[in-house]
Amino acid sequence: MGKLLVIAGLVIAGLGLLVMWGVPLGRLPGDIAVRRGNTTFYVPIVTSLVISLLLTLLFSVFRR
Secondary structure: OHHHHHHHHHHHHHHHHHHHOOOOOOOOOOOEEEEEOOEEEEEOHHHHHHHHHHHHHHHHHHHO
16 A cells, blocks of 8 residues: 555656646647636546556556
């Protein structure tokens, strides 16, 4: 459990660094944003796929 928490913390810190460096995480092409009046509906499809792929690769490396 401790190892998993450390890995999760490192992943979150890495994502934070990417956002600070200007990587448009959450605004990738393919993400859907609908704005009408005061309401905004946002579906980060491509961002979710990218994060899922990165986490899958990371966990497969640490599993070995």
